[in-house]
Amino acid sequence: MVDKFEEAKAAGVQESVLNPVRDKHYEADIHWEWWTASNGAGFHNPEAATDSLNKSMAISQEAIKMLEDATAAKRGAARTAMAAPAAAEKK
Numbered sequence: 001m002v003d004k005f006e007e008a009k010a011a012g013v014q015e016s017v018l019n020p021v022r023d024k025h026y027e028a029d030i031h032w033e034w035w036t037a038s039n040g041a042g043f044h045n046p047e048a049a050t051d052s053l054n055k056s057m058a059i060s061q062e063a064i065k066m067l068e069d070a071t072a073a074k075r076g077a078a079r080t081a082m083a084a085p086a087a088a089e090k091k
Helices: 002-011 014-034 046-090
Strands: none
Touching: 002 014, 002 046, 014 046
């Protein structure tokens, strides 16, 4: 998700898309950190740990999809903008 975030920023994706992704990152990180950094709690409650880690992954995948869609849209718009002057010259 972090790599996709940087890619989206570099492509010029707007903050209105990036801010909800930041929120998803925070939520996913909480679910991940609770079990990976919590002194053995996952050992004592493996079902809850698995559920929380799976939730973290699902939230991360949602955020990645948001970033990929926004980046693709931005690149598509850039290609269209670049093609417009070339099409006008052919007329």
